[in-house]
Structure formats: C-alpha cells, structure tokens
Amino acid sequence: MEVTLPVVGMTCHSCVNAVTGALEDIQGVTSVHVDLTGGKASFAADRADFDVDVAIRAIEDVGFDVPEEYRQATVRLPVVGMTCQSCVQSITGAIVDVDGVEELKVSLEKNEAEVRLKLLRTNVQVKDAIDIRGFQVLDQSPQISDMITITIDVIGMTCHSCVNSITSALQAHPGVSDVHVSLEKETAKVTYDASKTNPRVICTAIEDCGFDTVYVYDDQGDVQASTPIATMTLTPAADIKSHDDQATTATLKVTGMTCASCVASIERALKKRPEIVSVNVNLLAEMATIRYIEEPSGILDGIIQQIEDIGFHAEKQDADGQDKAQLKIFGMTCASCVNSIERGVKQVAGIKSINVNLMTESAYVEFDSSIVGLRDIVEQISDLGFDALVSDNSANAQIESLSKVKEIKEWKAAFIQSLLFTVPLFFLAMVLPMTNLGMEMMHLETPIKGLYWTDLAQIILCVPVQFGVGKRFFVAGYKSLRHGSPTMDVLVMISTSSAFFFSAFAILYSVVSSQHQKPTVFFETSAMLIMFVTLGRYLENLAKGQTSVALSKLMSLAPSSATLLIVDEETGNVIGDRSIPTELVKVGDLLRLLPGDKIPADGVVVSGSSTVDESMITGEAVQVSKTKDSRVIGGTVNGLGSITFRATQVGSDTALAKIVKLVEDAQVSKAPIQGFADVIAGYFVPAVIGLGCITFVIWTIVFHVLSAKNKALLPDIFQPDGEDWFFVCLKLCISVIVVACPCALGLSTPTAVMVGTGVGAENGILIKGGGPLEAGHKVGKVVFDKTGTLTRGVMDVHKVCVWPETEGLFTSNQLLLLAGAAESRSEHPVGRAISRQSLAVSSLQTTEEYATVTDFASITGKGIDCHVAIHNKSVWQGSGQKYNVLVGNAAYVVKDRRIAINRNQQLAMEEEQVLGHTCVLVAVDESLVGYIALADTVKPEARVVVETLARMGIPSVMVTGDQEATARNIANQVGISEVHAGVSPNGKTILVKSMQETQQLAVEQTSKYPIYRRYIRRRTLRPYVAMVGDGINDSPALAASNFGIALRSGTDIAMEAADVVLMRDDLCDVVAAIDLSRTIFRRIKINLFWSCIYNVTGIPLAMGLFIPWGYHIHPMMAGMAMAASSVSVVLSSLALKGWRKPDCTGIETQAGGGRWWKHIFTRHPYQPVASDEMSVVREAPGEDLELGQISL
Structure with a gap:
C-alpha cells in the first residue's frame, strides 16, 4: 500500500531528513519519499490495513504538522482477481459506499485501486469492501520487475550538506522512487523504475552534484556494474587528433643517432611513406614511436629496414x-x-x-x-x-641503455685509440719543427725522391685513426648521403677526408713531380679532429647518462626477492615461508617484511607495525607509520619493525611501475619548442657544406686578386710567396664544416626535459612530457576544486557550543572531553573526529588517561549512550564524578530519548547546517548541554599556496559542486575571492574553457600596443589555465585545462586525465610544479640561445670574416669547439639538478628578520603576500576582461 500525506512546516533539507527518518523507523514502512517543494510525504507500507495515524503521529513528533482539514491519504491497493470491466465496476461500487472516500480510480491493467481517503483508518473499510465482493487485496505489492534497488558507492561526502545535495538531486530525478544516502557507509541506496531510468543516469546525477561514484551493487550485494565514468578513457583535448582508427602504434629502439639532423633524417624519410600516420623520434631515449596502417602486412619490417638503410640500427620493442x-x-x-x-x-x-x-x-x-x-x-x-x-x-638492459653504458665504453675506447696515434702525430707535425734539430729531421728524404721520413711517419700514424676510429663516421655518413639526409657524420667525414686526402695527394704530387719539394701536409688536422669528436661524444654520453639518473634509480627500487608466507588452506594458519623472486609474487600473496627490507609489491598490512621510508616515491624524507590496514607501496623501504602484508598490486600494476612508465613516456616526448630545432636541423648540414664551399671559393678569389695587385695586401695567414694558398683556403673550409654543430641545437630541449622530469620525479612531481612542461610556464590562472583539494576531505571538529542555560555547569572543553571519551569506542567518522579533538585538547595519548567509559551502547546511525567517569585532575577540576552521556543526532537525542530542545537551540543548529556543518547533540544526565559542529577543514597550507601564487602573478579560483554558503566559507578561509559554487563536472569544463578564452583574449588585446609595450605586457600575461583536482568529477576539467594537476590521494581517472601528478597530498607542490616547469622552460631557452649564438659567432669566425683583424680558427680548435658545444649544452641541462622546491611555509620568518646574507643565499623565490595585499595583487593585467561568474 502506498500513502501520501501533506506535511506543513518543512523549510530545508534537514527537515526532509527528519521526516524521512521518522517514517522509516515505523514498522511496516518499506520506502519513503519526502517532497520539500510540494510539501508532502509519500511512503509504502507492507500491509493494506496499515494504520495511517501512526505515520501522522511520527511526523508530528519531529516537529511538523499534518493539518486536520487536509488529512487525506492517497492509497494504492493491489487487487487480485479482476478479469474484466464488470470486475472494475463491482469494486468501484463497493468502495464508493465507504465513508471518507473522496476520489477513486480502479485500473484493470495495473490490477490496483487508487483511493483518496479523507478519514483515518478508512483504508481498512475499503479493504473489507473489496474482500466482500470476492476479490483479494494483497498486503504487499506483487514483485514488479521494473522496480530495482541498487547501492552505489559514493566518494567525497564529508557532511550532511553533501547527503542533502545527493538526496535532493535523486529525488527530483524521474523514475526514482526511494533514496537513502548514508554518510557513514559512503553509499546511496536507490530504488528506481527500470523503464524510466538506469544506473548510468543515476550515477551521472550524483556526479553532477560534485561527488565520485565507483561501483553499483544490486540488492543482493553483488557488483552489478562499474559506473561509466570510472571506466572511460579521458584524453586531453590537445592529444585528440584526426587519425585513422585502424592505425597501429609501434615502438622501435633506434641506435646510432648523434644529433638533431639524425632525428630529422629519420622522420623525413619515414613520413614520405604513404602508410605512415605519424612519427616521433627521441634522440636521448633512442626511441621512435610510429603510427602506421598495417595494410598490407609486413609494413613494420619495411620501416625497420628503411631506418637501417639510412645508417641506424632499429629493432622492435615489445608493446606489452x-x-x-x-x-x-x-x-x-x-x-x-x-x-x-x-x-x-x-x-x-x-x-x-x-x-x-x-x-x-x-x-x-x-x-x-x-x-x-x-x-x-x-x-x-x-x-x-x-x-x-x-x-x-x-x-637491466634498459637501465644500462639509460645510463649510456654501452655508448660510454665504445666512445672511451675510440678516444683512447685515437689519442695513442694522435699525440705522436701532433708532436711530429707541430712540436718538432719548432727546434733546429727538428727542422733538419723534417727535411730528411727517404730513398724515394720527394717522400720525406716525417711525412711517411705521419701518414702511418694517421691511417689507423682515419680509417679505424673514423670508419663509423664514413659508414653512417655514406648511408645518410645515399638517402639525401646528411647528418653530423657527413660533416666529420668531409672535413677529415679533405685534410687526409689532400695531404696524401700533396705527397704523391711531390714524388711524381720533377721538383721534389717538401709538400705541405696536415695529417694532424684529420687525426685531431677525429680525436676531439670522439672525446666530445665520450663526454657527451657521460653527461647524457646523468640526465636519466632519476629514472634509473626508480627502476632499480624494486627488490629482487620477497618472503612468501605459506598458508594452510584448511586452517588458514601460516605453516612456513620461502624466498621467491619478486616477479613471481601474485595478487593475494601473504608476504613478510623484516627490518630494512624493500617492499616487493603494493599491499595492505595484515599484522605488525613499523615505519616505512617513502621518500623515493613521494620525495618527502619522513618516516611513515604503518599499522594494520595501512597501505604500503612497492619499492619503499621498511624501517625497524616487522610487518606482514597482503599483495594487492604486483608487476606492472604497482604504483612504482606506473611511475616509471609515466616518467619514461615523459622523457621520450617532445616539447613543442623542439620543433624549432628540428626544422633548423633539417637544413643545417647542407647549409654548412654550402658555406664551406663558398668560403673556399671566396678566399681563393681574394688571394688571386690581391696577389695580382700587391702581395703585401695579403693577410698574414697566407705565406708571402703564396705557394700554399690552396691549403690555407682548404683549412678555412674545413674549419667552417667542423665548427658548425647541429648536436648542441638538437640536445637543447630533450636533455632539459629528461633532467627536469627526473628532478620532478625525485621531488614527487610527475610531469607527463615536454608539452605540459611548456604549458606550465604559461599558466596565468589556477582553478582549485574544493573537496579533497583545498580541504582535507575528512571530518574535524569545527565548533563546540554550550547552551547559555548550562554554561555554569560545563565549559566547552569539558563538553568536548566528555563527548570525546564517550566516542572513544565508536568507529563512526564523526565519533573518531570528536575523540581525536578531545585528545588534542587534553594533550594526552589515550582516553583512558583521563576517563573511564562503562555501559557503552552504540545505536547504528543515531548515536551512543554510555557512562563516563573523569579521574584525571589535570584536565578536569573536581574529577571523580560519573556522568551519563548521550551523543547523537536530533532524531535520537530528542525523539527517541525524549530530551527537550527549545526553538533557539534548534535555530543555532540549523545555522551550522546551512554552512554545511554536521551537528551532533550532547546530553549529560538526561539534560541537553550543547552541540558539536563538525566540518571538512581547510588544508593548513592552502592559504599560503594561494598567496604564493598571487605573488607569482597567478590569481586563484575555486570551483565546487557544493552550495554557495559552504563554498564562500571555505574561500574566505583560504583567501580566494572568485568562487563558482553548485557547478557540475560538465560545468567545470565549460568554466575552464571560458577562462581560457578570456585569458587568450587579454593576450590578443595587446596587439594594439606599440612593440615595446606589447612585449612587456605579454610577459606579464599568461594565456593558460591550470586546474587542480582529485576526483572523477574533476577529470573532464583536468583534461580540458592547459595544465591539469591531480593529487595522488585522488582517483586513478583524475591522474590519468591530468598533465601533472603530485605524489604528495600537499598543495605546496602545485607551486613547485609551476615553478619547475618555468625553470625547465627557461633552461631550454638558455640552451637554444647559446647553441644558436655558438653557431652564429663560430661560423663567421671560421669563414675568415675577422682575418683582416688577425682572428681565425684553426681546424683543430674548431674541432675542440664543436665537441665543447654539445658537452656544454648537456652540462647546462644538468644544472637543473640543483633545483629545489620553493619554500611556501613560514611567512613571518621569510618576510623579515635574520642576517642579510641568509636572504641572499637562501632560496625564497616567491614570498607569500600579506592578506591585506591580496586585493592589490589580484588586479593583474587583463583582469578587466574577465567574464562574470557563470551560473550553471
């Protein structure tokens, strides 16, 4: 039977909850729905003769009225036995004769009679009248297949305001007949009509309120389905491209690349193939990610063969x-x-x-x-x-690859080999001629006329270097030239070959000519060029190996073995243990940790206690206490205790494996600015070869023109008689080819990205590649989610209020101590929060130190009843008394225990509830003493972070699905002025996009300014918007933002959608992430600047433009400069290892005091501003273009 009653006096959702609770407590009531707007309560009873007067008294007992003149009950009675319209007419005639029936509708299709009754207990007479006519009225409605009850796990509720929001949203949803939301269990039990709605829509309605839904259970408790949002893959808008859905992705390991020209040659060659969709080659990681159409089969083999034809080695990497x-x-x-x-x-x-x-x-x-x-x-x-x-x-192979172990060994051996031959060659060519004896030795001829002993010795020493050590340059250079993609190897090949073969030709010419003059040779140039190049590559790979130290450390964190406990399947007792390789650990295994052991997998502690060093994962050097039910992370180190834990994630599913994969992907990704270097590298080598040829031709012309006029006009670099002009011009040409180096340009971005992402990982900041790094430095506004991001997401005592009538009996601290002692045995979140706060007030470790609790009784969902005796005089004067303490909600204390509450007290509690606070009443010895308000508290660092961002020129915004009053209250505490409340997940996305448009519009408006003002203005305006969140409902906004930041304490979906994942639940890392991205991008620009300056100044100097003033570069010095340029860029990137997190704490200590030199040498880049300065700081350029608050 279903009954609907009018209810007068309901004003808020707390009233709705009170009426709902009162009706649910009545025996026989199966479901309740209270409509605040319509002012009525509907419920279903399991008997047709249910006494409606019991329901009316229950409503009145909680403070609401069911008016006498409006006491009508709409009753639906299930009727069995109707077969035709005659049956309908018979039942109608029987019911019409009953007094109190106002309206009647009998449905043959639904097999029910809907009756509106005016008098109480008339439903019994109606039932009897139908029974007399020969039909049966069922006590309980027959099972209707369309009505389904499900239970949904809801994450993110912190108070009764959250409960009310979800309840109201679902009750207004068509098809939902009953809703019961439990804050303690974090569940929502929903009964709905399957013909009108479904779990997907219901979950979406909950998520629109700003909460996360995880699993849906049916009424038997079995998992019915995961909610759709929890299983969908969220892709940032920047990553969504138009591509063929049939494209296959392959990852290749490519070795032999040395510079950006190598990268450009591979990408250019592969992009010419029609089946290639996209190509991304990373120089440092030696990886190529290729998307291609697998039609016909065997395409990948052809791609690998083409890469090897260009001069590099490629092999396929396993995808899974x-x-x-x-x-x-x-x-x-x-x-x-x-x-x-x-x-x-x-x-x-x-x-x-x-x-x-x-x-x-x-x-x-x-x-x-x-x-x-x-x-x-x-x-x-x-x-x-x-x-x-x-x-x-x-x-192990991957760690060695990252550390460049193989390359370091190869280039070290090549350098030593070339050094052994080049040092004596340099002595013969450069040192020996400086002495008189040496000059005589230089002119000693062999029996072959025109061939001198020193020249013969030089060519013998040079050949092993030129064709032994230098073979790799010839092979790689030849392959790249064959495919029209010249690389750095071509420059080395041309420069060294020119020096060697022209020297060899000079000796041959001297032998075959009639004059037999001593030839001019410079074999030492060829050998020393190769020696300097190999030295440069050796040092470069040493430095490159350091760029991935952080990733190598992460990969080596996993232990090699684990201690597996053997459990008797029948008794469940541990009967032994054995050591197994970590790779063999399975989910569900029981593992033991001894002091100092590395944890082999993620899991949950079953027994024991210890501390764990998680600094390698979180970047925070703090020992974390672990007891039963605590979670442990694989790769971290156990402390002095011994614990047993059950593995929940193993292998590639562990947090450590996911971090390693994330950092790997980040380090092989390209920053957009790298496209600049790639474009230059594509044309660099041909342009340098052309400049070398131009240099040779121009100086040849200069020499002949000036020689014809007056040899005195020739520069000092030319000999007075001009007989060696050819070799002078050739040396200048070689200097141009050697000094120009695309390596520095190509290494500028990837080395900084690799070092920067590694440094971030070491500090608990995981940045997903070069794209987010570049976006981070352009962030001009940060949008914070409220629950779980700015707030802790857990209940804390907000206020302890003692009624004025009882202020003389108890103080607020005494009230808290009594309630805390009473709640010390409670498992409820509210109870634990009160108990925790009472211990903080008393400065004691346990409740037993100041009180004894007896006769403890817990009434589920309502409150507790017990006796508390205070025995510690240090916390309570006049201790020794014993009190009967009740702590619970209003329904329990006022209704069930019949303890009086006046209107003023009721209003005081309602004021707290309007702000989203949860209130519990405290009664002592059957008298109401006061209440305790609990709320989700703000994180202690939140205000400092907001102020620090403001000092950085970045205003903060708060967005939440919570009500306006609660949102404003939190925003005032953290210092945020722009607040958007009641925003759904889709609304958050719209809000972020509108802010992006506004920020971009502000930048575009600067185009009307003069150039110098435009430059200054754009340096202060940053067009990107960052979003900081932790829940599933934040995921769309995280994906839509330019720089999404997710806290690891949140959901996996949020971390998947974000660009940055913070391993610590600390908002200071938001500042650190933005600062790190700015630092890395600044380093990239420095690297690019110096690599460009190096080539811009080095090439003209090598071309001889400064010869008239006596300045030029010898080929050997050019080789040294070329080697130094690459090494200097890598060392510049390694300077990022000195980055430290900005200090966001200690506002007062940072602002003043201490010695002056401490302020110079201590790093405090972003001093937080005082609260009264916030309004000034927020007036950032372009603020006048902001949109108003969006109502969603």
Missing part, C-alpha cells in the same frame, strides 16, 4: 611486456627435454605460446596474465623436473 617472459631453464640435456617442457607448459590454461631453446637454455613464453601467473608457469616447469628462473635482463 607484462604477458611475455623469458625464463632460464636448467637441467635440459636433449631435444626430448625441450619437447617435454613445451608440451607440459602448453597444457596450462592461459598459455599462448612457448619456445624453448636448448643451446641457450632459455624459454620465451607468452601468456594471459588474467588466467595464469608467472609463478604458475615456473612451478609447472619445476614439476616436470627442471629448474626455472625468470631472466629479467630487460630491466
């Missing part, structure tokens, strides 16, 4: 390493062993393929990790009689 493994197998003796292993492993469910190699004693296995684990495969091989170990060479 978690379902593939390489095992080392011991004990095989013949082919029969191989067949036995392959046949036995293939019988295991989930095995896709296995390939065993007898010679290498290894096996390569592909498997479905959702069906079978790696440990199952190893155990299966062991059961077959062989020993198997996981061969984890891939991680």
Whole structure:
C-alpha cells in the first residue's frame, strides 16, 4: 500500500531528513519519499490495513504538522482477481459506499485501486469492501520487475550538506522512487523504475552534484556494474587528433643517432611513406614511436629496414611486456627435454605460446596474465623436473641503455685509440719543427725522391685513426648521403677526408713531380679532429647518462626477492615461508617484511607495525607509520619493525611501475619548442657544406686578386710567396664544416626535459612530457576544486557550543572531553573526529588517561549512550564524578530519548547546517548541554599556496559542486575571492574553457600596443589555465585545462586525465610544479640561445670574416669547439639538478628578520603576500576582461 500525506512546516533539507527518518523507523514502512517543494510525504507500507495515524503521529513528533482539514491519504491497493470491466465496476461500487472516500480510480491493467481517503483508518473499510465482493487485496505489492534497488558507492561526502545535495538531486530525478544516502557507509541506496531510468543516469546525477561514484551493487550485494565514468578513457583535448582508427602504434629502439639532423633524417624519410600516420623520434631515449596502417602486412619490417638503410640500427620493442617472459631453464640435456617442457607448459590454461631453446637454455613464453601467473608457469616447469628462473635482463638492459653504458665504453675506447696515434702525430707535425734539430729531421728524404721520413711517419700514424676510429663516421655518413639526409657524420667525414686526402695527394704530387719539394701536409688536422669528436661524444654520453639518473634509480627500487608466507588452506594458519623472486609474487600473496627490507609489491598490512621510508616515491624524507590496514607501496623501504602484508598490486600494476612508465613516456616526448630545432636541423648540414664551399671559393678569389695587385695586401695567414694558398683556403673550409654543430641545437630541449622530469620525479612531481612542461610556464590562472583539494576531505571538529542555560555547569572543553571519551569506542567518522579533538585538547595519548567509559551502547546511525567517569585532575577540576552521556543526532537525542530542545537551540543548529556543518547533540544526565559542529577543514597550507601564487602573478579560483554558503566559507578561509559554487563536472569544463578564452583574449588585446609595450605586457600575461583536482568529477576539467594537476590521494581517472601528478597530498607542490616547469622552460631557452649564438659567432669566425683583424680558427680548435658545444649544452641541462622546491611555509620568518646574507643565499623565490595585499595583487593585467561568474 502506498500513502501520501501533506506535511506543513518543512523549510530545508534537514527537515526532509527528519521526516524521512521518522517514517522509516515505523514498522511496516518499506520506502519513503519526502517532497520539500510540494510539501508532502509519500511512503509504502507492507500491509493494506496499515494504520495511517501512526505515520501522522511520527511526523508530528519531529516537529511538523499534518493539518486536520487536509488529512487525506492517497492509497494504492493491489487487487487480485479482476478479469474484466464488470470486475472494475463491482469494486468501484463497493468502495464508493465507504465513508471518507473522496476520489477513486480502479485500473484493470495495473490490477490496483487508487483511493483518496479523507478519514483515518478508512483504508481498512475499503479493504473489507473489496474482500466482500470476492476479490483479494494483497498486503504487499506483487514483485514488479521494473522496480530495482541498487547501492552505489559514493566518494567525497564529508557532511550532511553533501547527503542533502545527493538526496535532493535523486529525488527530483524521474523514475526514482526511494533514496537513502548514508554518510557513514559512503553509499546511496536507490530504488528506481527500470523503464524510466538506469544506473548510468543515476550515477551521472550524483556526479553532477560534485561527488565520485565507483561501483553499483544490486540488492543482493553483488557488483552489478562499474559506473561509466570510472571506466572511460579521458584524453586531453590537445592529444585528440584526426587519425585513422585502424592505425597501429609501434615502438622501435633506434641506435646510432648523434644529433638533431639524425632525428630529422629519420622522420623525413619515414613520413614520405604513404602508410605512415605519424612519427616521433627521441634522440636521448633512442626511441621512435610510429603510427602506421598495417595494410598490407609486413609494413613494420619495411620501416625497420628503411631506418637501417639510412645508417641506424632499429629493432622492435615489445608493446606489452607484462604477458611475455623469458625464463632460464636448467637441467635440459636433449631435444626430448625441450619437447617435454613445451608440451607440459602448453597444457596450462592461459598459455599462448612457448619456445624453448636448448643451446641457450632459455624459454620465451607468452601468456594471459588474467588466467595464469608467472609463478604458475615456473612451478609447472619445476614439476616436470627442471629448474626455472625468470631472466629479467630487460630491466637491466634498459637501465644500462639509460645510463649510456654501452655508448660510454665504445666512445672511451675510440678516444683512447685515437689519442695513442694522435699525440705522436701532433708532436711530429707541430712540436718538432719548432727546434733546429727538428727542422733538419723534417727535411730528411727517404730513398724515394720527394717522400720525406716525417711525412711517411705521419701518414702511418694517421691511417689507423682515419680509417679505424673514423670508419663509423664514413659508414653512417655514406648511408645518410645515399638517402639525401646528411647528418653530423657527413660533416666529420668531409672535413677529415679533405685534410687526409689532400695531404696524401700533396705527397704523391711531390714524388711524381720533377721538383721534389717538401709538400705541405696536415695529417694532424684529420687525426685531431677525429680525436676531439670522439672525446666530445665520450663526454657527451657521460653527461647524457646523468640526465636519466632519476629514472634509473626508480627502476632499480624494486627488490629482487620477497618472503612468501605459506598458508594452510584448511586452517588458514601460516605453516612456513620461502624466498621467491619478486616477479613471481601474485595478487593475494601473504608476504613478510623484516627490518630494512624493500617492499616487493603494493599491499595492505595484515599484522605488525613499523615505519616505512617513502621518500623515493613521494620525495618527502619522513618516516611513515604503518599499522594494520595501512597501505604500503612497492619499492619503499621498511624501517625497524616487522610487518606482514597482503599483495594487492604486483608487476606492472604497482604504483612504482606506473611511475616509471609515466616518467619514461615523459622523457621520450617532445616539447613543442623542439620543433624549432628540428626544422633548423633539417637544413643545417647542407647549409654548412654550402658555406664551406663558398668560403673556399671566396678566399681563393681574394688571394688571386690581391696577389695580382700587391702581395703585401695579403693577410698574414697566407705565406708571402703564396705557394700554399690552396691549403690555407682548404683549412678555412674545413674549419667552417667542423665548427658548425647541429648536436648542441638538437640536445637543447630533450636533455632539459629528461633532467627536469627526473628532478620532478625525485621531488614527487610527475610531469607527463615536454608539452605540459611548456604549458606550465604559461599558466596565468589556477582553478582549485574544493573537496579533497583545498580541504582535507575528512571530518574535524569545527565548533563546540554550550547552551547559555548550562554554561555554569560545563565549559566547552569539558563538553568536548566528555563527548570525546564517550566516542572513544565508536568507529563512526564523526565519533573518531570528536575523540581525536578531545585528545588534542587534553594533550594526552589515550582516553583512558583521563576517563573511564562503562555501559557503552552504540545505536547504528543515531548515536551512543554510555557512562563516563573523569579521574584525571589535570584536565578536569573536581574529577571523580560519573556522568551519563548521550551523543547523537536530533532524531535520537530528542525523539527517541525524549530530551527537550527549545526553538533557539534548534535555530543555532540549523545555522551550522546551512554552512554545511554536521551537528551532533550532547546530553549529560538526561539534560541537553550543547552541540558539536563538525566540518571538512581547510588544508593548513592552502592559504599560503594561494598567496604564493598571487605573488607569482597567478590569481586563484575555486570551483565546487557544493552550495554557495559552504563554498564562500571555505574561500574566505583560504583567501580566494572568485568562487563558482553548485557547478557540475560538465560545468567545470565549460568554466575552464571560458577562462581560457578570456585569458587568450587579454593576450590578443595587446596587439594594439606599440612593440615595446606589447612585449612587456605579454610577459606579464599568461594565456593558460591550470586546474587542480582529485576526483572523477574533476577529470573532464583536468583534461580540458592547459595544465591539469591531480593529487595522488585522488582517483586513478583524475591522474590519468591530468598533465601533472603530485605524489604528495600537499598543495605546496602545485607551486613547485609551476615553478619547475618555468625553470625547465627557461633552461631550454638558455640552451637554444647559446647553441644558436655558438653557431652564429663560430661560423663567421671560421669563414675568415675577422682575418683582416688577425682572428681565425684553426681546424683543430674548431674541432675542440664543436665537441665543447654539445658537452656544454648537456652540462647546462644538468644544472637543473640543483633545483629545489620553493619554500611556501613560514611567512613571518621569510618576510623579515635574520642576517642579510641568509636572504641572499637562501632560496625564497616567491614570498607569500600579506592578506591585506591580496586585493592589490589580484588586479593583474587583463583582469578587466574577465567574464562574470557563470551560473550553471
């Protein structure tokens, strides 16, 4: 039976909750729906003879009226037995005769009678009248398949204001018949008509209120479905491109690249292929990410072959390493062993393929990790009689690749080899002629006329360097020239070959000519160029290896083994333990940690207590206490205690693996500014070769013109008789080719990105690549979510109020101590918050130190009742008394326990509830003493962060789905003036986009200013908007913003959508992330500036433009300069390792005091401003173009 009653006096959602609770407590009531706007309460009863008067008294008991003149009940009675319209008429005639029936509607289709009754208990007479006519009225409505009850996990509720918001939103939703939201359980129980709505729409309605939904359970408690928003993939708008849906992505390892020209040549060659969609080649990571159309098959093999034809080595990287493994197998003796292993492993469910190699004693296995684990495969091989170990060479190889171990060894060997031959060659060519004895030795001829001993010695010493060490330059240079994509190797090849072959030609000419004059040779130039290039590459790779130290450290954090506890399946007791490789740990394994152990997987502590050093993950050097139910992170280090934990994420699903993957992806991505360097690199080598040829031709012409007029006009670089003019011009040409270096230009951006992202990871700031880095330095406004971002997201005591009538009996502290002692045994979030605050007030560790609690009783969802005896005189004068303490909601204290509350007290509580605070009443010895208001508190660093951002010229905005009053209250506490309340997730996205348009418009408006003012104005205006959030409902806005920042304490979806993930739940890292992106981008610009300046000044100097003033560059010095340029750029990027987080704390201590030199040498880049300065700081340029607050 369904009943609807008018209710007078409801003014807010607290009233709705009171009426709802009163009706739900009535035995026989199955569901309740209270309509605040319509002023009525509807409920369903499980009996047709339900006493409506009981419901009316319940409503009146909580302070509301059901007027006598309007006491009508609309009753729906399910009727069984109707078959035709005659039945309908018969029932209608029977009911009409009953007194009190005002309206009647009998439905044959629905098998029900809907009756509006004026008098109470008339429903019983109606039921009897229908029964007399031969029909049956069911006590309970028949099961209707369309009515479904689900329970939804709701994340983000902190107070009753949140409960009211969700309840109101769902009650207004068509098709929803019943809603019950539990703050304690963080759930929403919803009954709905499946023909009118569905769980997806219901979850969306909850998320529109600003909360996150995770799982939907049916009324049996089984998981019915994940909510759609939790499973969708959010892609930032900047990453959405028009592309063919059939494109395949492949990752290739490309070795042999040395400069930006190498990158440009690979990208240019591959982009010519029609099946290629996009190509991204990273110089430092030696990775190429290629999207292509796999039609016809074998395209990837052709791509790899083309890269190798250009002069580089390429091989395919496994895209999904978690379902593939390489095992080392011991004990095989013949082919029969191989067949036995392959046949036995293939019988295991989930095995896709296995390939065993007898010679290498290894096996390569592909498997479905959702069906079978790696440990199952190893155990299966062991059961077959062989020993198997996981061969984890891939991680070691990757660490070595990042550290440039192979390249460092190769270039070091090449440098030493060239050094051994070049030093004596340099002595013969440059030092020996400086002495008289040396000059005589220089002119000693061999038996062959025209061939001198010193020249012969030089060519013998030069050949191993030119064609031994220099072979790699010739091979790579030849391949790149063959494909029309010259690289740095071509420049080395041309310059060294010119010096060597022209010297060799000079010797040959001297031998075959009739004059047999001693030839002019410069073999030392060729050898020393190669020596300096190899030295430069050696130093460059040493420096490059340092750029990825942070990532290498992260990859090496995982321990090699874990201690697995063996559990008896029948008793559940631990019967032993054994050590296993970390790769074999499975979800659900029980693992033991001894003092000093590295944690092998993510999990939850089952027993024991300890402290854990999580600094390598969070960047915060603080020992974190771990007790039962605490979460532990793989790769962190256990302290002095011993704990047992259950693995929840293993392998590539651990937090450490995800961090490593994120940092890897960031370091191989390109910053947009790198496109500038790539464009220049594409034309650099041909242009340099052209300039070298022009230099040779021009100086040849200059020499002949001036020689014809007056040899005295020739520069000193030319000999007086001019016989060696050819070699002078050739040296100038070689100097031009050698001094020009595209390497410095190509390394400017990727080295800074790699070092910067690594430094960020070490400090708990994960930046997803070069794009976000570049966007971060342009941020001109930061939008903060409220719940969980600016606030802690947990309940804290906000106010303790003692009624004026009882102020003489108890103080506010005493009231808190009593309530805290009473709540010390409670598991409710509100109770824990009160107990925690009472201990803070008393400065004690436990409640037992000042009070004894007896006769404790907890009434679920209502409150507690107990006796409290105070025995500590230091916290309570006159201790020793015993009090009966009640703590609970109004329904429990006032209604159930019948403790009186006056109107003023009721209004005081309602004022708190309007601000979103949760209020609990405290009664002592059956008398109401006061109330405790709890609220979601602001994070302690929030105000300092807002003020620091303001000092940086970045105004802050708060956006929330909460009500206006609560939002304004939080905003005032943190110092934010621009507030947008009641905004849905979609509204947040719209808000962010409108701010982006406004910021961009402000920048565009500067075009009307003169150039110098435009430049100054644009330096202060930044067009990008950053969004800081932690929940699923923030994900669309995070993706839409230019610089999305997610807190790791939030949801995985938020972290996926964001550009930056902060590993600590500390808002100071928001400032640090923006500062780091500014620092990195500033370093990129410095690198690009100096690499450009180097070439702009070095090439003209090498071309001989300053020869009239006596300045030019010898080819050997040009080689040294070329090597130094690359090394200097990498060292410049390594300077980022000195970055430290800006200090956002200690406003007073930073502002003044202390010695003057401390202010010079201590890094405080962004001093927070005082509160009274905020209004001045917020008047940023372009503020007049801001849109007004958006009402969504």
